[in-house]
Amino acid sequence: MSVAAATHPAPAPRAGVPLLRFAVPLALVLVTAVLVSLPTSALPAWAWKYPLAWQAPLPAWISAFMKWLMETASLGLFTVRDLTRGVASALDAVLFAAKAVLATGVVQGAGASATTIAPPIPWFAMILASSAAAYAVGGRRLAFGMAAGLLYLAVFGQWASAMITLASVLVASVIGAASGLLIGLACVRWRTLERLMSPLLDMAQTMPVFAYLLPMLILFGFGPASAMVATVIYALPPMVRVTIVAIRAVPVEIRELGIMSGCTRRQITWKMLVPSALPALMVGVNQVIMLSLNVVIIASMIGAGGLGWDVLAALRRLDIGGGLEAGLAITVLAVLLDRFAQGMAQRAERVAKEDGAGAGGRRLAVRAALVAALGLWIAAAVWPEIALYPNGWKLSTAPYWSQLVSWINVNFFSVLDAIRTAALVNVLTPVKRFMLALPWPWVVALVTLAGWRLGGLRLALTTGAMTLFLAVVGLWQTSMLTVYLCGVAVVISLAIGVPIGVAAANRPRLWRVVEAVIDTLQTLPAFIYLIPIVMLFRVGDFTALIAIVLYAVAPAIRYTAHGVRRVPVALIEAGQMTGCSRRQLLTRIRLPLAAPDILLGLNQTIMLALSMLVITALVGTRDLGQETYMALSKADVGRGLVAGVCVAFIGMVADRLISAAAERLRRRTGLAA
Incomplete structure (x- = not known):
C-alpha cells in the first residue's frame, strides 16, 4: 500500500468491484480489436463510412451565408461590408501610426520620388528609450536585458522587420487586452453572458488560426487589418478568463468598503476592483502578448509583414539560416515583452516598498534617458545617415546553419x-x-461512455455530440x-x-x-x-x-x-x-x-x-x-x-x-x- 493511500484511506471495497473495474476496460479493448479485424462485409456499409446522404452540407451553408453577409446584408444606413471595411480603415490608421514611429517613418510619395518627412526612431534612440522604460518597471537587470536584446536585433540585421512586427504586436496586444478586460468585467457582472461566452472562448482557443484567416479576409480585406483582427481573436480568450478569475478573487471587504463609502458601480469597478486585481490582470496581458507573437508568421500570409514574412519566405525557399535568424528574432522579442510585462505586474509592490529618495532618483534617471533618446531622434532627423546601423557591423550565422544541415545530410x-x-x-x-x-459508431460510443464514466450524463452528451459532428460533416x-x-x-x-x-x-x-x-x-x-x-x-x-x-x-x-x-x-x-x-x-x-x-x-x-x-x-x-x-x-x-x-x-x-x-x-x- 502506498503512503498516499494510507494517509487518505478509501472506503472498504464492495465484493466484485475490483473485478468489474478491470473487466469493463478489458472487454472494450477486446471488442475494439475484434471490430478492427472484421472484414468490411461483416458490418453494414454505413458503419464503416458515414453515408453521403446523411451528411449536413454545412460548408455550403456557411459559404452562402458569408456571401449574403458581404453582398446583401444591411444595417440600415450602411451595409455590413461598409462597417467591416470602416473598422479595417480605423485599424490601418492606428497601425500606420505605430509603424511610422517604429519602422517606416512618415513618407510622402511613392517609389523613387518618395521623400521622408519624419524618420522613424533610430535604433540607438529606441534602445535607450526602451532600456529607460525597462529600468522604470524592473530595475537594472531588466534594463540591461532589454538593451542586449534590442542590440541583438540590430547586430544580426533584423531591426527593420522586428520593428514592423513589434508595431503590429503592440497594437494587437493593446486592443486584445482592453477588449478582454471589458468582456471579462461584463461576464463578472452578468453570469448568463459568461455561460454564453465560455464555449466561444473555447472555440477561439482551440480552432486553428488558418481556419478564420479566410473569413477575416472576406470581412476586412487583404492587409494588416485582417491579420490584426485574426490575431486579436486568437489572443483574446486568456485575458477574458484571467479577468473573470482576478476580479472574483478580490476580497469582498474591498467591494463592501466602496459601497459604504458611497461609490457608484463604475467607481467600485475602476478605482477599487481593477487596481486591486492589477497584478493578476497583467498575467493576462502577458498571455495576450505571447499569443500575438505566436500568430505573426501565419498572419504574414494575409499581409502582416515583418519577421513573420521573413520566416515564411525562408520556409518556402528552405533557407534554414535565414529562417532561424528571423525566428530567433521573434523569440528575442517574445522574451523582452514577457519580461517587461512581468516587471509591470510586480511594479506596484516594489514601488510600495521603496523609500521616497530611491524612487525619486530612479524617476530622474528615467526622465534623463528619455530626454536623451528624444534628442538623438531629432539628431537623426537632421543627419539621416547616422540613423542606420552600419552594414559593416552586422553579423550573420545563416551560412553556418545551412552548412551544418548539409554536412549532416552528406554524412x-x-x-x-x-x-x-x-x-x-x-x-x-x-x-x-x-x-x-475503427467503425465510427463504435468510436462515438466509446467517447460517450468515457464522458459518462468521468463526468456524468452532461459530459457524455457533450463529448458524444462533438465526436458525432466529425462524421456528420463528412470529415x-x-x-x-x-x-x-x-x-x-x-x-x-x-x-x-x-x-x-x-x-x-x-x-x-x-x-x-x-x-x-x-x-x-x-x-x-x-x-x-x-x-x-x-x-x-x-x-x-x-x-x-x-x-x-x-x-x-x-x-x-x-x-x-x-x-x-x-x-x-x-x-x-x-x-x-x-x-x-x-x-x-x-x-x-x-x-x-x-x-x-x-x-x-x-x-x-x-x-x-x-x-x-x-x-x-x-x-x-x-x-x-x-x-x-x-x-x-x-x-x-x-x-x-x-x-x-x-x-x-x-x-x-x-x-x-x-x-x-x-x-x-x-x-x-x-x-x-
Whole structure:
C-alpha cells in the first residue's frame, strides 16, 4: 500500500468491484480489436463510412451565408461590408501610426520620388528609450536585458522587420487586452453572458488560426487589418478568463468598503476592483502578448509583414539560416515583452516598498534617458545617415546553419533515412491503419461512455455530440488521421517529458537548464521547426511528427516537475521512515500524487500538438490541417471553418475528458480544493 493511500484511506471495497473495474476496460479493448479485424462485409456499409446522404452540407451553408453577409446584408444606413471595411480603415490608421514611429517613418510619395518627412526612431534612440522604460518597471537587470536584446536585433540585421512586427504586436496586444478586460468585467457582472461566452472562448482557443484567416479576409480585406483582427481573436480568450478569475478573487471587504463609502458601480469597478486585481490582470496581458507573437508568421500570409514574412519566405525557399535568424528574432522579442510585462505586474509592490529618495532618483534617471533618446531622434532627423546601423557591423550565422544541415545530410543520410523508414513501418503506418479501420459508431460510443464514466450524463452528451459532428460533416476519415498523428506525438512527448520532469523536479541546477531549453522551444515560432526537419527527413508524416513533439513536449516536462514538487514533504518522509526505496518513493508516492498535474500537462500537450498539426500541413500531411490550408488557398470559407471546428472539437473533447479525470484523481488522493 502506498503512503498516499494510507494517509487518505478509501472506503472498504464492495465484493466484485475490483473485478468489474478491470473487466469493463478489458472487454472494450477486446471488442475494439475484434471490430478492427472484421472484414468490411461483416458490418453494414454505413458503419464503416458515414453515408453521403446523411451528411449536413454545412460548408455550403456557411459559404452562402458569408456571401449574403458581404453582398446583401444591411444595417440600415450602411451595409455590413461598409462597417467591416470602416473598422479595417480605423485599424490601418492606428497601425500606420505605430509603424511610422517604429519602422517606416512618415513618407510622402511613392517609389523613387518618395521623400521622408519624419524618420522613424533610430535604433540607438529606441534602445535607450526602451532600456529607460525597462529600468522604470524592473530595475537594472531588466534594463540591461532589454538593451542586449534590442542590440541583438540590430547586430544580426533584423531591426527593420522586428520593428514592423513589434508595431503590429503592440497594437494587437493593446486592443486584445482592453477588449478582454471589458468582456471579462461584463461576464463578472452578468453570469448568463459568461455561460454564453465560455464555449466561444473555447472555440477561439482551440480552432486553428488558418481556419478564420479566410473569413477575416472576406470581412476586412487583404492587409494588416485582417491579420490584426485574426490575431486579436486568437489572443483574446486568456485575458477574458484571467479577468473573470482576478476580479472574483478580490476580497469582498474591498467591494463592501466602496459601497459604504458611497461609490457608484463604475467607481467600485475602476478605482477599487481593477487596481486591486492589477497584478493578476497583467498575467493576462502577458498571455495576450505571447499569443500575438505566436500568430505573426501565419498572419504574414494575409499581409502582416515583418519577421513573420521573413520566416515564411525562408520556409518556402528552405533557407534554414535565414529562417532561424528571423525566428530567433521573434523569440528575442517574445522574451523582452514577457519580461517587461512581468516587471509591470510586480511594479506596484516594489514601488510600495521603496523609500521616497530611491524612487525619486530612479524617476530622474528615467526622465534623463528619455530626454536623451528624444534628442538623438531629432539628431537623426537632421543627419539621416547616422540613423542606420552600419552594414559593416552586422553579423550573420545563416551560412553556418545551412552548412551544418548539409554536412549532416552528406554524412548521415543513410542513418536518418533508416530512422524515418523504421518509424513509418513499425509505428506510424500501423497506428494510422488502426484508426482508419475503427467503425465510427463504435468510436462515438466509446467517447460517450468515457464522458459518462468521468463526468456524468452532461459530459457524455457533450463529448458524444462533438465526436458525432466529425462524421456528420463528412470529415471522419480526415479527423481520424488528425487523431492518429496527434496521438502518436502526444505519447512520445509524454515518454520524453515525464522522465525529464521527474529528474529535474528536485534538482535546481538541472531544472534551470531544462527550463531554459523548454522556454526556447515554446517561444520559437512553430514554422521554425519545419525548416531543418524538412531538410533532414523530407516531407511526410515523420517530419510532421518530429516538429509536433518538439513543439508540444514543454508542457509535459513543466507540469510533471510542478506536480512532483507539490508532493507534501511529510509524505516523502513517512515513506522513507517505512523503508521505501527510491523507486518505491517515486512509483507509490510522487507519481500517484502528481498524476493530476501530469494529466493537466497532457491536456496542454494535446492542445499544442493540435495547433502544430495544422501548420505541418505545409510538409505534406493529409489531415484536418491540410483541409484548412487547402480551403484557404481555394478561398472556400465554409470548408475551412468546418475543418477548423472539427480540430476545435477534437481538442475540446480531449480537454473535457482529461480535466474530468484529473479532478477525479484529485478527489481520490485527497488533493481536491
